[in-house]
Amino acid sequence: MNQPCETRLRVRYAETDRMGVVYYANYLVWMEVGRVELCKSLGFSYRDMEVDDSVQLAVAESYCRYKSPARFDDEVIVKTWVDEANPRVVVFGYEMRLAESDRVLASGHTRHIVVNSAMQTVRLPKKYYPLLGIPDPTA
Amino acid sequence: MNQPCETRLRVRYAETDRMGVVYYANYLVWMEVGRVELCKSLGFSYRDMEVDDSVQLAVAESYCRYKSPARFDDEVIVKTWVDEANPRVVVFGYEMRLAESDRVLASGHTRHIVVNSAMQTVRLPKKYYPLLGIPDPTA
Amino acid sequence: MNQPCETRLRVRYAETDRMGVVYYANYLVWMEVGRVELCKSLGFSYRDMEVDDSVQLAVAESYCRYKSPARFDDEVIVKTWVDEANPRVVVFGYEMRLAESDRVLASGHTRHIVVNSAMQTVRLPKKYYPLLGIPDPTA
């Protein structure tokens, strides 16, 4: 429903492994980069949400399907969107592809639980409902 | 079918994030640690397999469910086993728990495709069949 | 002598630690990002140098002075320059600062030895001399 967000990054040498390609855990770091940029494009800062509202999106599940390897210095486009959202759970979807050829590198999702700074589950403050496409029950 | 392997590691400061807990991508690194130790417990070295047989287990899929956060200096037990194996695909299963309390931190799996050093799909050399519990069709 | 190069990056959540600031080893990753961009600004691709000329700049020494902590989502400017260069050794200098306030976060250098793919020391191919500011002895 929400607009997907595309952000670009350049593969770092640090992200490759001795197979000569990007190490698989780093795709989850790229998902985080996409998520943070998506929040900005939706109108809020993930950092401010953590600091001002003491609300965090703890990761409950990650899934990634690796289709084609990325290599050092490749430019990668990370496309991110809200797959599902309610006051307690947000699911983000991702697709990563090579900027040069549009070849899909990987896709996946992460499921997040809304928690406070003591890691207890809470409800998302209402101001985030419209931003994440959550219907307001009082409307 | 094969014997699961348990290996222990200590959470590094580098692996935590500003939420005070282990960053979610690092669980995939721990899965790799578990996988490498499982290979040894099954009777072969993953490193030698790459070097001597020019065969690699490229990750095709990763899944992790995060149940309870790990913290700096916690001792973690990574339990790893072969979930499924055939000459072209190997699936490893994982469970990570706190050594102190046996509390489960996360569980998941990774699916791997057998490839050569040019990243082309190949069949696993036969000597690995019994080690990974793959029935020998010629038997 | 050569023109310094400035490149920008955004602090990732993955790069922070439980102190709430960027983990110290990640500054060395940022130095690598700066180095790769500097090479481009000097007229060559570090990747192509490795692939086409089988020449690598193996790190022999790293030094970093940490002055002020960087935090999640900060925009960081990495300034990189060639401090010293001869056919066998290249030293890069770095300064990292916050984009917002120009506050210096860290500074340092890395010393590199020119090696081939078998990790043996070799001389840099001559075409890189003018790019890195190395005088040509035959001129």
Place this chain on the structure above:
Amino acid sequence: MNQPCETRLRVRYAETDRMGVVYYANYLVWMEVGRVELCKSLGFSYRDMEVDDSVQLAVAESYCRYKSPARFDDEVIVKTWVDEANPRVVVFGYEMRLAESDRVLASGHTRHIVVNSAMQTVRLPKKYYPLLGIPDPTA
């Protein structure tokens, strides 16, 4: 003056890069592993120091000399000691070598400033003086 501490680790696939050797920033992670184990061998837990005394050892400087590359699955011995200590500054020294051959991989040091959780410089609580070899001025 204090007893050096030796700790062992196994090189992770994640720690290698496309050069086939350990990426240079990861040696700083290993230094942290050595530091944490050294604290335990000296009689205190770095984690408890942070949590109970709200005191942190912020890194002010890191230096590493890389002598010989480490490879995937190598066993590495990290030797760590207190190079210098006073109530405001602690310097740790490190030497990393291959367990198999005793070949030195790298050596270096890190300089730390004692800070509180607001990142302000403070003095180390006195109970740590004898542990780190700091003379007690009131003695």
